Structures are given as structure tokens and as C-alpha cells.
Amino acid sequence: MEISLNGKKTDIDEGLSLIELIEQKGLEPERIVVEYxxxxxxxxxxxxxxxxxxxxxxxxxxxxxx
Amino acid sequence: MYDKLVIGGREINSRLLVGTGKFPSNSIIPDVIMGSGAQIVTVALRRIDFDSEDENMLNYIPQNCILLPNTSGARNAEEAVRIARLARASGCGNLIKIEVISDNKYLLPDNQETIKATDILSKEGFVVLPYMSPDLMAAKRLVDAGAAAVMPLGAPIGTNKGLKTREMIKILINEIELPIIVDAGLGKPSEACEAMELGAAAVLVNTAIATAKDPVAMAEAFALAVKAGRKAFLSGTGAVKEYAEASSPLTGFLA
Structure with a gap:
């Protein structure tokens, strides 16, 4: 399925949680902020x-x- | 002598605030901050670029520093408020430097939108430090809007031109009860010293340090200049006179 991630259309797996996406992208959760x-x-x-x-x-x- | 800078009820142990942009490499930032003695350090918030490897600025800022995120990139009050709320969600505290700019040539701040953003954010519990063009009426409105300090520019951002707005800043220092922090344009330690001698509560320096040949030594030079200027201000500078006045008595000369 498709979401908009930082202004870009991005394909992600169904049922993925936000924290899972952040981990997939290799980001440290404590160092970032998210607008949903x-x-x-x-x-x-x-x-x-x-x-x-x-x-x-x-x-x-x-x-x-x- | 008790002489602490207080911002939003919090004692700050250095009157030099430093920015973290434009350094040749992030790896020197810890030494720059150490050399400057700064406790308040500014950062900006940007979208992560997933296509490139990027480092997190927070890894380079010592733990004991107070982060001052700015709202750079905001072109109006609404965008500044949005960035401020995001910055606070990072858990870095409630300080925010409002920066609202729609003029790309001189990067001069929009005072009117800055006042609006200050009003909204101070009501939400932020400690608001607005970057502004030095104008007395705008500064008074920032006070009414709940600002914790007022940050007039010395010259356009990144120009290293010095204290070009000296007379206007002097008026703000005389008339505004809040700390006046000269932000932007200061290019040399002597100019930071001049701002402090005038009675500025603090100065914020980024480009002058980041673009120096030796940024760490320049940070130390700014720290000394800010201390010297503050001490001179507290000592009360002597009067300026039109004509010469001898330093020794004009009597008792040899015949």
C-alpha cells in the first residue's frame, strides 16, 4: 500500500506500525519527531x-x- | 558579583549562545561548544532524507547543553507554530527560537508574523525567543505576546557585517525589560563585545565561528569578548567628550 513519506509516495507493507517503519528505515526513535x-x-x-x-x-x- | 542571565525563569551560565549550522564538519562541534562555554545551543528541524546517509546533530551536542530549536523554514506564524510543536515533541524541552522569514535575499524576519507566533506559543507554555528586526513597537508587542527575551538582528543572517543596527538595539536595551539577545550578523569578537558593552544580555553567534579558519579558537575568542563586554557594561563606561582632557594635573609643571 502507498503512503506519503516526507512528501514522497512510498510503498510499505500492510499492517505495519509506525515504530516498525521507523526501525525498517534504520532510525533511532529517540532522535526524531513525527507528524502523522x-x-x-x-x-x-x-x-x-x-x-x-x-x-x-x-x-x-x-x-x-x- | 551576582550576574546571571535568566531566561524563562532559568539561570543560564553563559551569555554567548552558539549555532550549529555551516560547520565544515559536525565532528568539531563538541570542541566548538566547549570552547565557547555556551550553555544554549541552537539547532534546526528538517525532513529526513531517506535516500542519503545523514547524521543526527544531537549526537554532537554535549548532554549538559540546553537545546534551542529554531523555526527556520517557516514563512508565516502558522508554519512557525507547527515547527515549534514538532520540536517540543522531540523531548528537548520547551525553548523555541521563532524565526519567520519570507524574504530570501536578506533573510529579514517578518515581525508581524513573529508576534502572532509568539502569542500562540507562549500560551502553550513555550519559552519563546523571537528573532526580529530591531523595532521598538514590535519589541513591545513581543513583550505583550509573552516572549521570554527579544532577539534583534545585528545585520542580516550570515553576513558577518557586525552591529549595523546599533542605534536601534540601544533603544531596545533602554526600553525593553526583557533580555535583549543580539542575534545574527555579528562577524567578529569585537562586535560581540560592542553589543555587550551597550547592555545586551547575550549574543547568539553561528556563522562567524563556523566559517572561521579555526572555529574552536574563534569560539574561545567570542567567549572572551562577551565576558569583556559584559564586565565593561557593568563597570559603567566613562563619558565621551569633544575635547581633550589631560590625565595628569595641569599644575606643578617644571618652570
Whole structure:
């Protein structure tokens, strides 16, 4: 099924939870933030959130800045 | 002498804040932060690029630092609020530097949208540090909107031009009760010192350190300059006079 991940159409497995996707991508959960369908989603909800077709995910991390 | 910077009720032990952008390599950032003595360190929030290997900035910032995420990339208040909420969800605390910019040539902040974002975020419990063009009325509105400090620019971001807005910043220092933190444009330690001598509560420096030939030594130089400037301000600088005034008595000369 297809979701939008950081603005790109991305194919993922059905029934995948958000935390599973994050792990698949090799990211450290404690170092990133997620906006799920335009709402900030705190970390305690990541394992309960099962991704659905058409979901919009923004995954961000800190970079250098002034 | 008791002279601590207090932001949002929290004592800050350094009046030099540093940014983490534009360094030739992230690996020198820990030494830069150490050399600067900074406790508050700014970072930005960006989308992860899944197609490239990227490092996490947080791995380079010492644990005892206070993170100050900025809202760079925001073009209006709504976007700034969105970025601020995301930043807080990372668990890095409730400090936020509001940066709302829609002018790509000079990167000058939009004061009106900045005031709006400050109002919303301060009500949500953020400690809001707004980056702004030095204007007294806008600064007063930021105070009313619940800002914890006001951060006027010395010159456009990344220009290293120095304290070009000196007179306007002086007015803010005189009239605004909150800490005034000069942010952006300071290119040399002497300029940071000048801002501190005027009575700025702190300065935020990024490009001048990041683009120096030796960023770690430059961070140390800025730290010394900020301390010198603060001490000079607290000591009360002498009056400027039009004509010469001899340092020794004008009597008792040899005949």
C-alpha cells in the first residue's frame, strides 16, 4: 500500500506500525519527531499506530542551525 | 558579583549562545561548544532524507547543553507554530527560537508574523525567543505576546557585517525589560563585545565561528569578548567628550 513519506509516495507493507517503519528505515526513535496526518504524534503512540493507505507522514530530525 | 542571565525563569551560565549550522564538519562541534562555554545551543528541524546517509546533530551536542530549536523554514506564524510543536515533541524541552522569514535575499524576519507566533506559543507554555528586526513597537508587542527575551538582528543572517543596527538595539536595551539577545550578523569578537558593552544580555553567534579558519579558537575568542563586554557594561563606561582632557594635573609643571 502507498503512503506519503516526507512528501514522497512510498510503498510499505500492510499492517505495519509506525515504530516498525521507523526501525525498517534504520532510525533511532529517540532522535526524531513525527507528524502523522498533520498532527504531532508523541512517541508513546508510535507502536499503537498502524499505518493505513494514504497516510501522510513527516519524519524530521535536528540539523545544524543558528 | 551576582550576574546571571535568566531566561524563562532559568539561570543560564553563559551569555554567548552558539549555532550549529555551516560547520565544515559536525565532528568539531563538541570542541566548538566547549570552547565557547555556551550553555544554549541552537539547532534546526528538517525532513529526513531517506535516500542519503545523514547524521543526527544531537549526537554532537554535549548532554549538559540546553537545546534551542529554531523555526527556520517557516514563512508565516502558522508554519512557525507547527515547527515549534514538532520540536517540543522531540523531548528537548520547551525553548523555541521563532524565526519567520519570507524574504530570501536578506533573510529579514517578518515581525508581524513573529508576534502572532509568539502569542500562540507562549500560551502553550513555550519559552519563546523571537528573532526580529530591531523595532521598538514590535519589541513591545513581543513583550505583550509573552516572549521570554527579544532577539534583534545585528545585520542580516550570515553576513558577518557586525552591529549595523546599533542605534536601534540601544533603544531596545533602554526600553525593553526583557533580555535583549543580539542575534545574527555579528562577524567578529569585537562586535560581540560592542553589543555587550551597550547592555545586551547575550549574543547568539553561528556563522562567524563556523566559517572561521579555526572555529574552536574563534569560539574561545567570542567567549572572551562577551565576558569583556559584559564586565565593561557593568563597570559603567566613562563619558565621551569633544575635547581633550589631560590625565595628569595641569599644575606643578617644571618652570
Amino acid at each position: 496526518n498533520h498532527q504531532v504524534l508523541s512517541k508513546e503512540h508510535w507502536d499503537k499506530t498502524i499505518l493505513k493507505e494514504g497516510d501522510n507522514l513527516e519524519v524530521l530530525r535536528f540539523v545544524g542551525g543558528g
